[in-house]
Amino acid sequence: MIYLGVGANLPSPRFSTPRETLEAAMTDLDRRGIVPVSVSRWYESAPVPASDQPWYVNAVCRVSTGQDAATLLANLHAVEADYGRVRGAVNAARIIDLDLLDFRGEIRDGAAGPVLPHPRMHERAFVLFPLRDVAPDWRHPASGAAIDSLIASLDPDQTVRLLGSAGQGCVS
Template identity: 55%
Template sequence: MTASSKETILIALGANLPSARFGAPRVTLEAALAAIAAKGVQILRRSSWWESEPMPVSDQPWYVNGVASIATTLEPAALLALLHGVEAEFGRIRGARNEARLLDLDLLAYGDRRRDGPEPPLLPHPRLADRAFVLLPLTEVAPDWHHPVSGESVRQLIARLPEGQRIRRVEG
C-alpha cells in the first residue's frame, strides 16, 4: 500500500550525546535525515532544531530535537524498523528508558492510523501529546495536524502541556 499524499507521516529526531562519527548532536541529526532519505524515504519538511531539557529532569546534557514530515511506501512497522536500523547504524544501543543517547528516531504519527496493541509501532506515539520538544517543532511542519485519537489540534495540545518543560529554538 502506498502512503497517500493525504497521510501525514511524522517522525521525531533527538540526540544529546556527541557521535564519534558525526560530532555534535545537531550534526548527527542532519546526517540521520540524510541516511533516512538515502533509504528511499522522502523528507517533505523539517522543523527548526530545538534544545530541550531532559525528561525527566536530570544531569544529562540538553537534547537537540526536531520533527520531520515524510512520504514513504513503507507500512508503519517497516518504517519503524528502518528508523531503528538507522539508529543502530549510527551506534545507538538501546538500554534504559530516558537515558542519554546518540540518536533517537520515533514514529509519531502515520496519517490517522491508530494502533495500541502489543506489537510496535504504537500509533500515534503514546507520549507525543505531553512533550513540548515534539509539539513545538511539529507546529513548523504540520501546523494543521490533529491528534488521531483526541481530535485536538497541535495548538490545543501545546496549550495543555504540563508545566516546567524547558525548550528553546536554536536554528530557524
Template identity: 55%
Template structure:
C-alpha cells in the same frame, strides 16, 4: 504510490564518534533516512530541550520531519531502528542519554494500540513540548488521531516546566 503524512521525531544529546555534535548527527540522520527512500517533505527548525524526565544528562537537540513513503508503519519503524543502530544507538535504560533517537510519531493517522509495536500515535507525543513545538512548525493543522487536537491545542494543555528553546538556523 508514495504518500506523505508520516511524522518522525529526532533527538540526540550525545556526540557521535562518526558524525560529531548532536546537530551534525541529526543532519546526518535526516540524510540517511532520505538515502533509505524516505522523502523529506517538511522539516522543523531545531530545538534544544531539557531532558524529560528532568535529569543531569545534557540537553537534547530535537526536530520533527514529515516524510513521504510507501512503507507501512511496521516497516517504517524497522527502518528507523536500523538507522539508529547504524549510528551507534544502544538501548539499555529508558530515557537515557543517546547519540540518536528516531520516534515514529504518526503514520498517516494510523491507530495501533496493544502489545505490538509500533504504538500509534506515539504514546507520549501529546505530553512533550519538544515534539509538539517542531510539529506545530511544520504541520499546524495536523490533528492527533485520538484526541483530534492540533499541536497548538495540545501545547496549551501541557503542564508548565518543560524547558525548551528554538535555535536559529
C-alpha cells in the same frame, strides 16, 4: 502525512554535534526510501524527566514513503543502530533517537505493529513545538485535539527553546 521525531543529546563518534548526527541520519533515511519532505526548526530541550543529562537537540520531520508503519519503524531502528545507538535504560542520554510520531493518522494499540500515534507525543514540548512548525493544523489522531490546544496544556516544567537561543526562555 507521516511525522518523525528526531533527537539526540550526545555527540556521536562520527559527528561533532547532535544536530550534525541527526542531519546525516535524515540523509540516510532518504537512501532507505524514506524521503524527508520538510523539517522543523531545531530546538533544544531539557531532559524529560528532569536530570543532569545534557540538553537534547530536537526536530520533527515530515516524510514520504511507500513503507508500512512496521517496516518504517524497523528502518528507523536500523538507522539508530548504524549511528551507534545502544538501547538500554529508559530515558537515558543517547546519540540518536528516531521516533515514529504519526503514521497517516492511524490509531493502533501495538498488538500488530507499532503503537500509533506515539503514546507520549501529546505530553512532550520537544515534539509538539517542532511538529507545529511543519504541521500547524495537525490534530491528534486519537483525541482530535488541535496542536495549539495540546501545547497550551503542557506541563509548565518542560523547557524548550530554539537552538542557539540560550537564555531566551521557553518558546510559545
